[in-house]
Amino acid sequence: MIEGPIDLERLDPAARATLSDLTRDVLLELLQPEWTRTAAVMDLAHRYFPDWSWPEASDTRVSERLITTLANAQANVHDYFAWVLLDFIRADAGLQDRLLERALTFVEAAGLLVVYQKIKSE
Numbered sequence: 261m262i263e264g265p266i267d268l269e270r271l272d273p274a275a276r277a278t279l280s281d282l283t284r285d286v287l288l289e290l291l292q293p294e295w296t297r298t299a300a301v302m303d304l305a306h307r308y309f310p311d312w313s314w315p316e317a318s319d320t321r322v323s324e325r326l327i328t329t330l331a332n333a334q335a336n337v338h339d340y341f342a343w344v345l346l347d348f349i350r351a352d353a354g355l356q357d358r359l360l361e362r363a364l365t366f367v368e369a370a371g372l373l374v375v376y377q378k379i380k381s382e
Contacts, residue, residue: 267334278329279337283344284309285326289366290348296359300352308344327370 266275287305291297297314305312330341345367349359 265332265334266329266337268336268340269334279340282326282329283341286341286344286366287348288315289326290345290359290363293362296355296362298352298355301348301355301359304348304351330370 266279268279271279287308291301291305291314302312330337345363349356349363352359
C-alpha cells in the first residue's frame with residue numbers, strides 16, 4: 261500500500277507499479293471509443309506499453325482509485341498525466357480536436373481540474 265500521495269521524485273516500486281496501472285487506466289478511458297484507436301494512436305500506446313492489447317471486457321468508466329489517487333497526487337504527477345494525454349491528443353493530426361475534447365471531458369469528469377487546466381493551456 262502506498263503511503264501518502266504519489267510523487268514522481270520519490271517513486272518506490274509500489275508507487276511505480278501504481279503509476280503504471282493508472283497510466284494504463286487513463287489510456288483505457290481515453291481510447292474507449294473505437295474511433296480513437298487509429299494506427300498512429302495505437303503505435304503510441306505500444307510505445308508506452310509494448311505489451312498493449314485492448315482488453316475484451318474492460319471497464320472503461322473512470323475508476324474511484326484513479327480519481328482518488330490522482331486527486332491526492334503531487335503536482336508533478338498531474339503534469340505527467342497532462343503530458344501523457346497531450347501525447348495521445350497529438351498522435352493523430354486527423355483526430356486531434358476530437359481527442360482533445362475527449363481528454364478534457366475525461367479529466368473534468370474525474371475532477372482533475374489541475375490536469376484540465378494544463379492540457380487546455382498547451
